[in-house]
Amino acid sequence: MDPSRDTAEKRDLRERARAFFRDNRPSDPGFKLPQTFLEVESEEQFLWLKAWQKQVYDAGLLGVEWPEAYGGKGLPPGSQRVVAEEMGLAGVPFLVNRIGLDWAGPTILAVGTEEQKQRYLRNILSCDEVWCQGFSEPGAGSDLASLRTSAVRKGDHYIVNGHKVWTTQALWADFMILLARTDLNAPKHAGISYFLFPMKSKGVSVRPLVKMTGEGGFNQVLFEDVEVPASCLLAGEGDGWRLAVMTLAFERGASEGSATGGALASGGEVARLVALAKEVSRDGRPASEDPVMRDRIAELAIEEEALLASALRARVPGLVEERPLALPFLSKLVSTEFGQKLAAVGQELEGPLAQYAFGAERAADGGHFQRAYMNSFGFTIGGGTSEIQRNLVGERILGLPKST
Known part of the structure; x- marks a missing residue:
């Protein structure tokens, strides 16, 4: 957090970030903004925040450590944290595609195929595609390995059935990082797979939940005979638990290159x-x-x-x-x-x-x-x-x- 320790490259990035957030601080939109990405409840809020993230990305300040081939800048480790520190100091709005930026994106970057990296990563940074997380279920929250949502292989696609809950931004999301059981006979940790699931698929129902603040943001998602291409599978069948642990580590800030630089940057x-x-x-x-x-x-x-x-x-x-x-x-x-x-x-x-x-x-x-x-x-x-x-x-x- 000490700018005096910045390299010349990071000092330049810090100055650019500070100037951008000073000169482009959004004005009051005229409606209530959520405190965090967990409370986005209206399309009005979502579109406003989406436009803000796009503006930050267009300024060259988002995904700065990700490879240029996938929409980033290829800068050294610690560069994104410099930007995040300046965002915190400036008090500007948060980045709405948090699940894509800090959880889905780093996981795809770590284990995805070249085709998957090309397909998803740039759109995560630009906020052209927003992500949600399909891990928890009504009977599988903290005991995540007890999940029962299933994905059955049928030729070149899977049929997904099940129920997810506490799904932040599912109402607006284009994709979900989805854990589903592909082997019903395997031990519970071994039969899980990880999908890059398209939320606009036929058979997906999203039902908003209201929190004790009176605000929305959380949802439950139901899947009824949803067909998804086999190419949506990340890594291989049965790799879901390993990838879930990886994603949760990224969620907790294990990746220096996470696109927001960590939750507590300043x-x-x-x-x-x-x-x-x-x-x-x-x-x-x-x-x-x-x-x-x-x-x-x-x-x-x-x-x-x-x-x-x-x-x-x-x-x-x-x-x-x-x-x-x-x-x-x-x-x-x-x-x-x-x-x-x-x-x-x-x-x-x-x-x-x-x-x-x-x-x-x-x-x-x-x-x-x-x-x-x-x-x-x-x-x-x-x-x-x-x-x-x-x-x-x-x-x-x-x-x-x-x-x-």
Whole structure:
């Protein structure tokens, strides 16, 4: 995070990114924008955010580490993180095709055929094609290997039947990274395959779900005798579990070249908390003067800096060589719980004002922290609950014995 350590090439990229986000910061669209890619609920929001990502890509600031042959710039490792840092500092909107950029794209880049790389990667960066993730099912969330969606080979295509849930942006997506069972008789981890699934196929039904914030974003997806070409299979039959673990590692920031540079590229929320503390009152004085609240905010500031430092540490090969997945999986666990804790402190700062919902006339900071707190549960549950993450880290990464 220290620009003074940039190479000349990265300094030039940082200056270009800083200038672009300064000069092209989008104006207020006149309607509510979601806080994260998990809350995109209307076509109006989606199209606005899609146009923003296209603008960032056209400026040469997206996918900068991906090969030029697939729409990237072929720059050295760490370059995309420079752009992500400047995005965070500028406070510009997020990139809506997050699942394509950070999960589907890196997985295709790692194991896809040349034809698949040429077909999908450029359109992911430009946001011409948006992706969703078809992993969780009603009976297979944290225990993902228990999934029952099936894909049966019939000549040059597969017939897909099943049900996925908590599918972010399925309503707008062109493609899905889909886990389906291709061998019903194999052990549950061995019979799963990974598909680059076209969402506009006949027999696909998408049903939006409403969250406790009153917003959408999540969906359930039903597949009824859906025919998909065999060319949609990624790698080989039975490789699905291995590829799912790879994708989840990318989701947690294991790839330096992920197109958004990682979820926690720069800080900002603690600064927002400090600003709020100066605006609201406790016992007739600004909350920023309350010693207890000052101590709570200081703890969060220290934790935020530690998370940023840990993200840098994950990029130093010598520090992660022995257990390369440990930091990415721990980062998902710690950063999502940090976000939840921070939003809770924000509401505590507001006192009685915390009762006002997002967008209410008297809500402090527009109700940002109320909305952030309710949305935070999507992050601590999605991709494996915090409890599951602790088991994964302890048992599968650190090799600790199972608890009794």
